[in-house]
Amino acid sequence: MIQNANIKSSFDLKLIRDQFPILHQEVNGKDLVYFDNAATTQKPKRVIEALNKYYEVDNANIHRGAHALADRSTRYFEHTRASICQFINSPSEDQIIFTKGTTDGINLVAATFGRANIKKGDSIIISHMEHHSNIVPWQMLCEATGATLKVIKVTASGELDMNSFDELLDKSVKLVSIVHASNALGTINPVEEIIQKAHQIGAKVLLDGAQSASHLLVDVHALDCDFYVCSAHKLYGPTGVGFLYGKRELLEEMPPYQGGGEMIKEVDFAGTTYNTIPFKFEAGTPNIGDVIAFNEAIQFINELGKDAIMSHENELLAYATEGMESIPGVRLIGTAAKKVSVLSFLIEGMHPFDVGMMLDARGIAVRTGHHCTQPLMKLFNIEGTVRASFAVYNTKNEIDTLLEGVAKLAKMKQSV
Amino acid sequence: MTINSIQDQIIDEFAILGNDRESTIFYIMELGAKLPAMAESDKTEDNIIKGCQSKVWLTADTDADKVSFNADSNTDITKGLISLLIRVLNQQKPEDILSADLYFIEKIGMGSIIGSQRSNGLAAMIKQMKMYALACQAKLQMQK
Known part of the structure; x- marks a missing residue:
């Protein structure tokens, strides 16, 4: 030993x-x-305590409440959004959408950006090392639209075969959705190169950050990725919460994901207008307590460095x-x-x-x-x-x- | 030997292992290693027991007025578990298998040793063995 x-x-x-x-x-x-x-x-204790405190002291539905508790819970909820913004160096807070987690974030992009932009004859590139959650939503999208799913080969050591990526990258590619760090092997993928090459042909790039957010420095602005998704519970935070970062122009153009409260500007039986980002994608009462507690996890990481x-x-x-x-x-x-x-x-x-x-x-x-x-x-x-x-x-x-x-x-x- | 006398024998064997979890699991794996090999041709999709996380193949047939079982698995612990069931139920009459109360599982604390997922798998194995016993009983009655 x-x-x-x-x-x-x-x-x-x-x-x-x-x-x-x-x-x-x-x-x-x-x-x-x-x-x-x-x-x-x-x-960490501070996450657990924050969750307890929320339910013991602050619990109220967020946004639009005219009372003290609603004001507090709204402020704490939005603090987490600000912390995430800083954590991944997003240009602005409204580009952070709360989700249930990584899987939910990928499904959101597939159902909105995917449905609006990917058609028959188009293709999507993923890799052979993807988690099922970064395979199945794209298979479903391809089945629905007639687009093609293309797969980057993986070498014996568990690295992406970048020659294979170069071969797959052609004008038909509208999106590259790739895992930043592999959950099964640990491999950190050369996402900078992938993003740069994909952008050269006009394709967008989604990074599955489930395993990268807690282990690597993530700077979405410097990376220039179009979407980044991750889960709070992989970085010392609660389960059932995650976030999607997206570039402003994409998020603004994308149709809403789910319909309901919060995501609307005005509802009329003649038609409904939608709220601005990020609320357009946050229908219904979110997981408020866990979002608030997630902030403590981010501070825990920040304080350690x-x-x-x-x-x-x-x-x-x-x-x-x-x-x-x-x-x-x-x-x-x-x-x-x-x-x-x-x-x-x-x-x-x-x-x-x-x-x-x-x-x-x-x-x-x-x-x-x-x-x-x-x-x-x-x-x-x-x-x-x-x-x-x-x-x-x-x-x-x-x-x-x-x-x-x-x-x-x-x-x-x-x-x- | 009767089903219950074999069960009592197993209970005594596991008692010797005491409460040492690692030794107990290793013993189960050793039991699995001793299970006679199953013909590759029997390892078909049809013979896989549904409800097990691991792959477990099980076949059965009548042998005179008794039931003869044969099994295999892709994991040693599961192979050990099915080998214990075979030791208890192999070469027993269908009606005895059907009415058997397999108390040895609880007595040796199998549930806490193997956890809930594998316990569900074990229950699926027992169910399948009883289904086979029922089929063998019908076959024997038709032969009469």
């Missing part, structure tokens, strides 16, 4: 871990090691990768040069489900299966992987626990 598992002194992990009540528990008689962060991250978070996570990933590579019978899936802190692997002769259950017996939470990327798993000719994904509160000692468990399993398997 690797020695010197010291915590960096400049980054006080104990203080960080103290903010996450859930981490301090035993599972199956062992200290919990939570390595399922790519599925969802845990929430993305650079410090990235540096810590990169160190964990390098340490875990080196450790896994030294265990006979372990195969890493996804060995791209640039990765977020996701480590997918297999133990020779053992099904990922069985590995997951055995690790759970040691208190270690990992994800097993196809990670909603069945086409990618088929490409690697595997049913699934075991995925350990690290967050800001994880430690090298926890990785040692994982490596010990995996080493024991690999050895046991060889003895069966």
Whole structure:
């Protein structure tokens, strides 16, 4: 086993871990090691407290209320929008649309921008490493419109084959919808190059930021992406909330997504006029409490600093990768040069489900299966992987626990 | 041996493992490894048990007045689980399988060992074995 598992002194992990009540528990008689962060991250106390406070003190429906509570909840709700705007460097707050999450954001773009701009003969480019939520909405759109879905190839190391992208990129392409960082492999895709090339032929680009928002510096203005979607729960915030960033001219031109309250300017039986952005896309009472609590998650990240978070996570990933590579019978899936802190692997002769259950017996939470990327798993000719994904509160000692468990399993398997 | 005497035997074996979760799961995997291999030609879509997250293939036929089961799975733990069921129900009379109360599952605390998803899978395996027993019973009655 690797020695010197010291915590960096400049980054006080104990203080960080103290903010996450859930981490301090035993599972199956062992200290919990939570390595399922790519599925969802845990929430710091301040997020949980903000959610409680909202319901205990501030609860009221937002916008248009003439009373104190409505005014407070509206202000707090809009504070989160302002924080997101700053967090991803959006040119303005009204370009941030609240959604239920990444999947909802992609479906919104498919149903509005897609329906308005993509016709028979057009095509959409995705990649072979997409999450099902960045495949199925486009398949549905293609079925409805007669457009074609084209798929960028992925190499054996789990990187995009950029030659394949160049070949697919022609005048028929109206949209490139691509994952910023792969949830199954961790690969960070060269989105700057993709955006630049797509724009040269007039295609728009949507970035699936589910795995990038918490791990990478995201500057939508500098990236020049047309849409960016992500989920709060992947970045220490509550479930059921996410956001869509879009370029102003696109959002303004797009038809509304759902009809209802909030999204209208004036309703008459002769016809309805729609509200301005962002409200045009926010029909109905939103998930107010969770949006408000999400602000605390963003402040948590801001206070720690993305650079410090990235540096810590990169160190964990390098340490875990080196450790896994030294265990006979372990195969890493996804060995791209640039990765977020996701480590997918297999133990020779053992099904990922069985590995997951055995690790759970040691208190270690990992994800097993196809990670909603069945086409990618088929490409690697595997049913699934075991995925350990690290967050800001994880430690090298926890990785040692994982490596010990995996080493024991690999050895046991060889003895069966 | 009767269904219940086999169940009691299993309960005793698991008692030796104590409360060590890892050893218990590993023991289940070892049981799976000992399950006789199933012919590849039997691993068809039709023979897959619906309701299991893992792939579990199960076939059954009459053997004199009894039911003979054969199974396989793509995961070792699931293979271990079905092997336990086969150990209890294989070569038993259809009516005994149909009326069997498989109390050993609760007694060995299987639910907490394998979790809710796999427990649902285990229930699907038992249901399918009882369905096969019913079909074998009908087949035997027609032969009479």
